[in-house]
Amino acid sequence: MSVFMDLNLRPTAERSTLQSLLDTAAHLGYSAVAINYVFEPTSKKKQEIPKPTPTSELFDKLPTVQGRSRPIRVLNRLTIVASDASHFRPSAPEFRSFDLLAIHPTSEKLFHAACMTFDVDIICVTVTEKLPFFFKRAPVSGAVERGLVFELCYVPAIRDSTTRRYTIANAVCLLESCKGRNVILSSGAEKPLELRGPYDIANLGLLFGLSEGDAKEAVSSTCRSAVLHGETRKTASGTVYTKRLCTGPAHQACTDSTHQQEVTDPGSEAADEPAAKRARPAPAVTDSTAPAVTDSTAGQ
């Protein structure tokens, strides 16, 4: 098992709400969260993809996770709600500033394309209304093989009893096709009161049809593999990555704000995701005190 993560926190205009949302998440025991910026392109006018605010600007202080000694890790995520493939340009430079990319397909065609070909990490499943399409085994298995995860949000179920019915129905429908693999449960919370603890969400997973072990994985290990999948997008299949070289006392400030914990080994974890992007043996690990450009060669 790995640490608990909630990969869908919705920022509102108020910074203080986001700070208290983060404090609550840390208090509940989540070790990593992702701030989700939602982008709904319409064909009418050209919209700009939102830029994520750097974590250091958003939060004065990162709270420590309850029961552990590390501060909470904050990632940035972009969700694209779309019904047409033309809205998604995978090589757009704006996408590079996000740690996680998600797509919320509203049509069957886009769902199929997203599962089989799109370079995303998370596929969101509608929970607030009747499913616009059915889940077919073929695209779902294709997505599972590529290392994508399917996301179910639980906050709409807390807010309203009608959406609660849709959430459970849609979740059961998804789980029939994917057999409990590669599913993550996240909140979609905008307010601190909407968050629930990881063990409670694992119990909610039982209602959706996950087994006990799978439900706990849905808030821990599967989230971890989604995050690592996101890292491989930045790093040329997870074997090469570059870091800005800084010298002197300013080098601590130069380290990437998203790599707050010790930098893990993207190469070996890319092999985690089932059959996705077979990486060569792990490159050497750097930590933030050794400024260098690493490249992939032999293992450790």
Added chain:
Amino acid sequence: NMENLQQTSRNLLVCDQSSLRHRKCRLSQQVQQHHFNHQVSLLLPECGSAPPPLDAALRSFSSSYLLRKLPLHELLDTHFLQDAVYQGSVYGLSYRSRIDEDTCVALLPSGQLVLSLDKDVYERLGVEGKPSRFNQRANSRYVVTVNLTDSSMAPGGRGYQRLLTGLKSRVQLQTDFLLSHHPGGGEALKALLSRYDWTEHRPQVSSRLLTNLPCPTPLTSDLPSCDPHSFLEWLGAVEAEVSCDNESTSFLSTLVCPEPRAVLSRALRVRVSGLLLPQDVYRLIEELRRCWDGRGTASWAALTVQGFADSPVSWGSREHGFLKGGENFYSLLLCSDHSYWLCMGTGAHDGCPP
């Protein structure tokens, strides 16, 4: 699969019935093998205060020491090995680390060092280990067990060097650590205590007098009037101070005391908590036994020992995990004729108690 919703997580209960006078009584092994005890709770019926010898036994549990931010390679320090590991028994457990999220470390009195590592740390450490028994689909947790008293782990040996390099340079593991030593106490640990921030923890003793307590009767171990599950439910309710009245107006608890029942006018519940050594627990059991040799006012006593929820091992070196709960405990019902009922319970991610 809606039927699954009616089932709770798997748990195991092993019940043993015997007498302290019996030649092949295994109680001593079962108690000694449960290395990491967090809380001992004693229920004495018809008692207002603990008899002096029992009170003395309760208050004489050994202290433990909490070291802050101990780098784990220090557990391989030669002075520590000489003074603590090779002499007597050292009990060590990582503090504030969660067995299902973080790295957890345990140092067993037999000299075994058990490291429960997540995948990233294990792959970087470079020491051979086994995947956890409780891994779900992919191997996300690994357990490295090293015997520090083995000849290959003698300082300077190959195994020792490999682990030391791993812990010093490849993966600098550092954690708060609870340590205790029998029989040396703080003296044996001074190699480490002198170098790191530490606090001593004396086990805390608290007691509470309960009145008008319904209780199953008769409580003897050879003619059990109720089955172990019901007895444990009742005992748990008493410990947690949950009412067993099952009033129609109360929606909090539907627990009931098993029938036939009697009402005790008073009972004493004493609790000790800290890092408690199994030797001290067994000494308490012996003291309880001696209490009956003198006088026979009470006919039974119940002792419950809780283990740590985040310990990598439960009994012996059996792996312990945390799915929905990390229980590993045993309850002992000791009767005045020296017979007893021992119920050992573990949770979903656990092996079978001895």
